[in-house]
Structures are given as structure tokens and as C-alpha cells.
Amino acid sequence: MTTAFISHEDCGLHNMGPEHPEAPVRLLAIRKVLEKTGLMAELDQQQSVHVTAQQIQLAHAELHQKRLEMKVPKEGIFYADEDTALCPDSLHAASLAAGSGILAVNRVLEGKAQNAFCAVRPPGHHAEHNIPMGFCFYNNIAIAAIHALQQPGINRVAIFDFDVHHGNGTVDIFKDRPEVLVCSSFQHPFYPERYSEIKRDNIVNCPMDAHSGSAVFRQLIESRWLPAIQAHKPDMIFISAGFDAHHEDPMADIKLDEEDYRWVTSMLADSARTYSENRIVSMLEGGYNPVSLAFSVQAHMEVLAGH
Incomplete structure (x- = not known):
């Protein structure tokens, strides 16, 4: 099983100030842990490429x-x-x-990698069709998903977002596109308080109270996400991989741990084997404690790499 790891050192040039939680150290911590554990050496390491204006407009206003x-x-x-x-x-x-998601889709569909993880920043899932917000400028996962839908054999895709914040931007972009299933678990009430109550057949929102923990998270995923996957039968699976629901993260209070991320990634990998020819593209979203973020990404990557 070949897993692509797509990143670029210039993602560290984006700096919103010394006190901002979405900081360059996030990617440095991920790389350090993956290198120290030896996992990085197993991965198909690729440099991110730039997105084009036309590709941005797949998901955003002109x-x-x-x-x-x-x-x-x-x-x-x-x-x-x-x-x-x-x-x-x-x-x-x-x-x-954003360009890393395009590259990830291409490598997976060309058979150069079975799945891919994009360790990039800034994140994307709060960026709506015409609004940057929540640390996000371009909706990376939405651009990648629409690019995939333009490729032969990809008629339906599914996006799974386990960031602690609701992926409002992704919902905004796909709320009227039934070929795209969007499933999102998130703390509620909580930022961004947009689209959490929307009613669409292709939008599966799973709000959780603060301090819900592993048992509630896993029950929601099994009872809400699995039936949705089975009904939708996506040709490709996308993951908005936010790790800020971790109990050590300063941003929220869902209280997950690395094993929860390993579990949900395994469930999505099983679904990809069943419906999607193992095709997964995962993109980093939140996660603001560099240590817990790095070890959570390690668990996520170990599953993608077949450990």
C-alpha cells in the first residue's frame, strides 16, 4: 500500500502572529514525529504544487x-x-x-498512490463559496473533491470531517450538490455557528455536547456516518482531518485521543475498500497542540499506510 505524503516548507511562511494558534510549528511537529518513528521513510513524499485560478473557482466565486x-x-x-x-x-x-489536494487526487487516480495525506496549512474547511473565515482562505478539500468529480469514473464522492469545529464552508459549497456527501462531527454550540441546523439529504451533521468523549463520538459515527456511506457508495473518499477534538487541544472540549483518530480512520479505510477502490485523500484541518496533533496524525497515517 503506497501512501503519498504531500507538504511544502513554504506552508510555514503563513504567519498570523506569535500568539495565533494556527502556527507554522504545527507542520514541523508532524514531520518530526513521522521522521522519528520511521514512518516518513515509508511514504511517497511529494512537494505541494500551486493551485490555479481556475481550480480555485471550482469551489469559490470568481x-x-x-x-x-x-x-x-x-x-x-x-x-x-x-x-x-x-x-x-x-x-x-x-x-x-489547495494545490496539494489537486496533486493528491491525481496521484491516487493515476495509481501512483493508493491514498494520500496533505500536511499543509492554512486549513480550508471554514472557507465558504465567497467568504474566508476561521483561519481558512481557500476550501482545500472542496477544490480537491470537485476536481476529482471532473475525472473519468468519479461520479460520487464523500467528505468526512472530524474536526472539532463544523465544516461550514464545505457544507456551504456542497449543500445543493447531491453527488457529494458531507458528514461532519463537531462540538455544538460552538464556532462557527453556521449551517449546523441545515436540512439536506447529502449533509449529515453530528453535533456533540462539550465533554462528550470517545463513546459518544464513536456511537455517532457508527449510527450516522456508516449508513450514509452505504447509501451513497462514493467512488472516492475525502477526509477533512482536524485533530483539535483531542483532550490536550486548547481549542475545544470533546476529549478524544489518538486511538479515536485511529479508529475513525480505520472505519473510513474499510469503507474505501468496500466502495471506493481504496481511494482516500485526507487533508489537514485543525489541531493546535503541536504534540497531540503530531501523535494524532501519526495514528491517522499508520492506518492509511496499512500498519
Whole structure:
């Protein structure tokens, strides 16, 4: 089983200030753990590529990128909203993050990798069709999923988001596209408080109270996600892999651990074997304690790599 690991050192150039939780150290911690454990040597390591304007427009309004470009400062930081800031290199990093999903889809569909994980930042799942928000500029997973749907043999896809925050941007982009199943588990009530109550056959929202823990998380996944997968039968599976529901993460209070991420990844890998010819593209979203993030990614990667 070949697993691609797609990343780029320039994703570390995006810097929203010394106190911001979505920091360059996140990717450094992931790489350090994967190298120390020897797992990195088993992976098909690839450099991210830039996304094109046409590919951004697969998921976003035509002027979305131009509006962002107008906000990029020549120096210092400009806040697009109260949480989301641009520095001079932010859109360079965001372009590489989004482009990594395109590369991942291509490598999987070309048979060069069975699955792929994109260790990139900034994340993407809060970026709506026409709004950057929640640390996100381009919706990386949505761009990748729509790119996949343009390829021969890919008629239905499914996106599974276990970040502690609801993937509102992904829901916004796909709410009226029944060929895309979007399943999201998240703490509620909690940021971003958008689309958590939406009613669509292809949107499976799984809100959880604070302090819910492993048992509630696993029960929700088994009772809500599995039937949805079985009904949808996706040709390819995408994962918005946010690890900020970990009990050591400072951002929220769901109280998961590495074994929960190993478990949910195994369940999705089993579904990919059944319905999707093992095709999985996973992209990093949240996770703001560098240590717990790195070990959670290790568990996720071990499953993808067949350990």
C-alpha cells in the first residue's frame, strides 16, 4: 500500500502572529514525529504544487481570490476577520495548500498512490463559496473533491470531517450538490455557528455536547456516518482531518485521543475498500497542540499506510 505524503516548507511562511494558534510549528511537529518513528521513510513524499485560478473557482466565486489578493499586506498583518489574518506570504502558502489536494487526487487516480495525506496549512474547511473565515482562505478539500468529480469514473464522492469545529464552508459549497456527501462531527454550540441546523439529504451533521468523549463520538459515527456511506457508495473518499477534538487541544472540549483518530480512520479505510477502490485523500484541518496533533496524525497515517 503506497501512501503519498504531500507538504511544502513554504506552508510555514503563513504567519498570523506569535500568539495565533494556527502556527507554522504545527507542520514541523508532524514531520518530526513521522521522521522519528520511521514512518516518513515509508511514504511517497511529494512537494505541494500551486493551485490555479481556475481550480480555485471550482469551489469559490470568481472574485474570491481577487478580493483576498487585495487584502494581502506588503508587510505586517491584515485581518480579514477577527480570527483570520494575512501576512505577505499567506496566499502563497494557501495556494500550495489547495494545490496539494489537486496533486493528491491525481496521484491516487493515476495509481501512483493508493491514498494520500496533505500536511499543509492554512486549513480550508471554514472557507465558504465567497467568504474566508476561521483561519481558512481557500476550501482545500472542496477544490480537491470537485476536481476529482471532473475525472473519468468519479461520479460520487464523500467528505468526512472530524474536526472539532463544523465544516461550514464545505457544507456551504456542497449543500445543493447531491453527488457529494458531507458528514461532519463537531462540538455544538460552538464556532462557527453556521449551517449546523441545515436540512439536506447529502449533509449529515453530528453535533456533540462539550465533554462528550470517545463513546459518544464513536456511537455517532457508527449510527450516522456508516449508513450514509452505504447509501451513497462514493467512488472516492475525502477526509477533512482536524485533530483539535483531542483532550490536550486548547481549542475545544470533546476529549478524544489518538486511538479515536485511529479508529475513525480505520472505519473510513474499510469503507474505501468496500466502495471506493481504496481511494482516500485526507487533508489537514485543525489541531493546535503541536504534540497531540503530531501523535494524532501519526495514528491517522499508520492506518492509511496499512500498519
